[in-house]
Amino acid sequence: MTEYGKNAPLSYNKYLKVTELIGLQETLSEPTSHDELLFIIIHQTYELWFKQILHEIDATLEWLKEGRAFRVNHSLRAVTAIEKVIVSQIHILESMAQIGFLEFRDQLNPASGFQSMQFRELEFVSGTKDENILESFKNDEFVFEKLTKRFNAPSLADEFWNLLERNNFDISTEDSRVQTIVEILTHPEKYADFFIMQDLLIEHDENIALWRYHHVLMVERMLGMKRGTGGSEGAGYLRTTLAKKFIPELWEARTHLKSEPPATAGG
Numbered sequence: 285m286t287e288y289g290k291n292a293p294l295s296y297n298k299y300l301k302v303t304e305l306i307g308l309q310e311t312l313s314e315p316t317s318h319d320e321l322l323f324i325i326i327h328q329t330y331e332l333w334f335k336q337i338l339h340e341i342d343a344t345l346e347w348l349k350e351g352r353a354f355r356v357n358h359s360l361r362a363v364t365a366i367e368k369v370i371v372s373q374i375h376i377l378e379s380m381a382q383i384g385f386l387e388f389r390d391q392l393n394p395a396s397g398f399q400s401m402q403f404r405e406l407e408f409v410s411g412t413k414d415e416n417i418l419e420s421f422k423n424d425e426f427v428f429e430k431l432t433k434r435f436n437a438p439s440l441a442d443e444f445w446n447l448l449e450r451n452n453f454d455i456s457t458e459d460s461r462v463q464t465i466v467e468i469l470t471h472p473e474k475y476a477d478f479f480i481m482q483d484l485l486i487e488h489d490e491n492i493a494l495w496r497y498h499h500v501l502m503v504e505r506m507l508g509m510k511r512g513t514g515g516s517e518g519a520g521y522l523r524t525t526l527a528k529k530f531i532p533e534l535w536e537a538r539t540h541l542k543s544e545p546p547a548t549a550g551g
């Protein structure tokens with residue numbers, strides 16, 4: 285006798301493992317607090333999008349090495365499109381009543397978004413590497429190993445500069461990297477692929493900065509200045525992260541850009 289449904293044709297639910305997926309939300313509150321399901325689902329959704337963003341960025345790193353600018357830009361466009369969704373997604377949490385959140389918040393202690401492995405991977409692979417953050421994962425062997433690999437590997441920023449160097453731009457100092465971007469911004473058509481690439485990279489940077497800002501405002505709206513479950517000062521700590529930038533030279537170059545006379549029809 286065959287197991288029930290075993291030889292059934294592929295279906296939507298089977299392919300996407302919907303039964304397993306909707307069984308992954310285990311609430312801690314007893315009796316179950318109404319908003320805890322939303323809290324779990326929103327975090328799990330973030331982690332799925334982080335997985336997809338990392339998948340695109342990992343491919344992008346290879347394409348940067350191979351000098352395939354079209355493919356790099358295509359993937360970076362997917363990254364920034366997903367990021368637009370995850371920035372706005374944070375506001376769904378603002379539909380939770382503050383008092384409803386407090387019903388189950390204490391049980392989350394000492395877990396915190398601070399420990400999101402994939403968010404840290406995203407920071408490291410994009411170019412912001414903080415040794416203290418890496419060290420904070422020391423007690424989890426699997427995560428620490430994964431993050432150490434990311435920490436030591438070339439980032440998106442590194443491979444972007446390497447590609448420009450192979451295309452005869454001087455990227456040896458911070459100043460020369462800024463000047464390289466100024467040159468690209470001055471002549472968008474001449475360097476069309478690199479112009480689009482730096483534009484997508486600064487958008488990636490901006491999207492994550494926007495996420496940080498929307499997240500801290502949501503946290504303050506929810507908790508005021510209460511301490512975080514992860515042990516930090518809460519909104520006070522999060523405000524210190526707002527200035528983080530993956531590729532500061534991209535931002536700096538805008539300050540040094542000067543207008544050029546418009547190109548004439550003949551030249």
Ligand code: HEM
Pocket residue numbers: 326327330331374377385395396397398399400403499503506507511512513514515516517518519521522525
């Ligand atoms: C009611 C909802 C939320 C509250 C009250 C909240 C609160 C906080 C607080 C207070 C911190 C600082 C660390 C600590 O001491 O815990 C933090 C960090 C963090 N949270 Fe949230 N959070 C919420 C939702 C989310 C969601 C949906 C995500 C999505 C992944 C997220 C991701 C993060 C990340 C990545 C950090 C580390 C930021 C950094 O260190 O730069 N949080 N959160």
